[in-house]
Amino acid sequence: MRSARWRGAMDVLRTTGDREALMPELPDVEGFREVLMACGRRRCVTDVEVRDAGVLRGVTVARLRRELKGRCLGKAWRHGKWLFVPTDGGPTVVCHFGMTGSLVCCAEDDPIAPHDRILLTLDHNRHLRYRDQRKLQGVQLADDTEVARITDRLGPDASTVSGPEFRELLSGRRGAVKSALMDQSVIAGLGNLLCDEILWRARVHPRTPARSLSETVLRRVHTRMGRVLETSVRAGCVPPRRSWLTGRREDSEPLCPRCRRSLCSGRVAGRRTVWCPECQT
Structure with missing residues (x-):
């Protein structure tokens, strides 16, 4: 099995x-x-x-x-x-x-x-x-x-961290929001694919400084994180759905599932990162 x-x-x-x-x-x-x-x-x-x-x-x-x-x-x-x-x-x-x-x-x-x-x-x-x-x-x-x-040594588990705790953990962090999300001592459990998917759904650029995000945006990131995790846990992985960024990132000419703009790729937090320049400003 x-x-x-x-x-x-x-x-x-x-x-x-x-x-x-x-x-x-x-x-x-x-x-x-x-x-x-x-x-x-x-x-x-x-x-x-x-x-x-x-x-x-x-x-x-x-x-x-x-x-x-x-x-x-x-x-x-x-x-x-x-x-x-x-x-x-x-x-x-x-x-x-x-x-x-x-x-x-x-x-x-x-x-x-x-x-x-x-x-x-x-x-x-x-x-x-x-x-x-x-x-x-x-x-x-x-x-x-x-x-x-x-x-x-670990932060709270990403699947159970509350909204207020999430906002408190990220609001004072230096560096990019993706770096903060991937830091296991801040929030435990998120990896490269999850972070890209969450930030794409929240319409947040992965290089945005975490401490510059408003309470409203942080609340949106937390909500999207919960939804992505709920679906991914049911699937046993971050699913490669065509309606998800995950399902498009390795296309020969990847397009945003939402706006159809060409996706960008670069390195953030030492990892290959994919985002939409139109949706994630």
Whole structure:
């Protein structure tokens, strides 16, 4: 069973050739959480196979096996792009998916993919696999103090931040509004595609200084963020709809879905950014 996010992202890649579509953001990680929760009834770990220790962070192969084998995975929760999986009486498994990571649930005898790095055998002969091509982040074990240390570095989750808190967080920020939105210590969970889509829908240029935005504009950005996230979480990714900026950004001659003006492309916050010069002034 593949995640909805992975299927959606591969559709984006086939349609647009956009490698950024595979970079997990909040909707993708929420999809991984759902994959994990549906992978077996009790989700008890009967075996641990680490095929590539390059995805382990601060934990050895031996300790990972010792801590997880025989334990059941509890109710997973997400904050931003981080996934936290408590175990019964043991540490929390913490996953960050970097640019190319994913969780896949499948049958134990399904062929192992080239980038399957960690394989957890669960009850009912299910495999939960951590799959990652580039290995920029990975998997660690954490106690409650270490979990708190991770979350304390993050801003509020983008899917739950209130309007007043959102406006307070952005109103005093130096630099471009896109930079502020992508800063995980300000708001957790937004990535490149989400930020471009949100700002396009809010009619805000990505290079606009965040502190120059009026309360009315910040309220509009927050509203559009909520709507984009709601739809994207249902899809398991930022969907490549033709009515969305996401569905146009990799066209050979991309046009704004709203006004049909040619889209612009440049770099903001170190990332390729797409916007409409007519709609986003």
